[in-house]
Amino acid sequence: MKIKNNTLKIFLRPVWSDNPINIQMLGICSALAVTVQLKTAFVMALSMTFVLSCSSFIISLLRKQIPKNIRIIVELSIISTFVILTDEFLRAYMFDVSKQLSVFVGLIITNCIVMGRAEAFALSNPPHLALVDGVGNGIGYGSVLIIVAFIRELFGSGKLFGFQVVPDYLYSIGYEDAGFMLLAPAAFIIIGLMIWFQKYLSRDKELKR
């Protein structure tokens, strides 16, 4: 029972209280660029979860074999193998999404979350826990991405997943899409506000400590 609780804790921690983007400030590079539309954010979140969990698992399996002083390059080549797989898959089955994501799938390699989890967790924990940790971090990252994309697509272009949700009569009485939401600064500001919000919500806990 204790082990199960521990696993659950490892899974839940990165989703909320130790969220990679909002709390640890890792992996923001790609998080901001792909969040103009829900569709790209969703695909990115899935690819990230896939790469993160697979590479954490493999690195953890090999953790006793990897020599310490060349571990970074070994980790990078394991990660890039999975990134190449993801990129080839996306180009074969979702070409238009892969065009929109452009270089950002490739940039999963240098995403600090993947390297950070490999260094901080996978190298010192058994494979099944590393896998759980990878999935948890992937979901924590993905949920922030999807929330930001939801806000930006809804207010920026009045659509969700490419379907119009803001009714026409709102436009006819003078409602306009906030074009600002589609631009780079909006992403920074939304993430900043989210960090504020989350810290504010967990304030009571921190004060108790």
Add this chain to the structure above:
Amino acid sequence: MTENLVSIFLNSVFTGNILLAYFLGMCSFVAVSKNINTAIGLGFAVVFVLSVTTPLNWLLYHYLLAPGALHWAGLPNMDLSFLKFIMFIAVIAAMVQAIEMIIDRFSAALYAGLGVFLPLIAVNCAILGTSLFMVERNHTFIESVIFGFGSGVGWLMAIVSMAAIRIKLRYANPPYGMEGYGLTMIVTGLMAMAFMLFSGIAF
């Protein structure tokens, strides 16, 4: 020709700023911009590594990896472009290591200034991102040199000005939960807005 190069340079420094418009290199940007001296050190290290690795990756891509690039070796139908991620990151990691050793050997002062930042740079998304953008935008060799240098300068400008702003922010009194990273992100957003004004100028 020259006009084109100037416009690529100005574009990569201002309107297409690698950090403020494409969000690359955010992690080290947030972590290192607390102190202006370390920000300058890391900024110059990034300029240096970018100006070396971008042209190097151009050569690698166009003579080994691109579709048909192995024509000179008698393999005109070979397409190795799917290997570009792993090759680029290997080149970057190797270059960073080599630069670190060279600086260590020849200039103790420079090593003391840049040394600690160099290993960090290998996993900075801005470096890999610039190489990938260079492939996507079909730059020529000269253009890739200018593009790499310009991106580095843009990143340097962004991180140094951010460090300067954060020194002032230390004396600010933000609401609970806003201090630190939240405020940094919002200030970065405002800075990105300021940089967008440059897009009104036609280069």
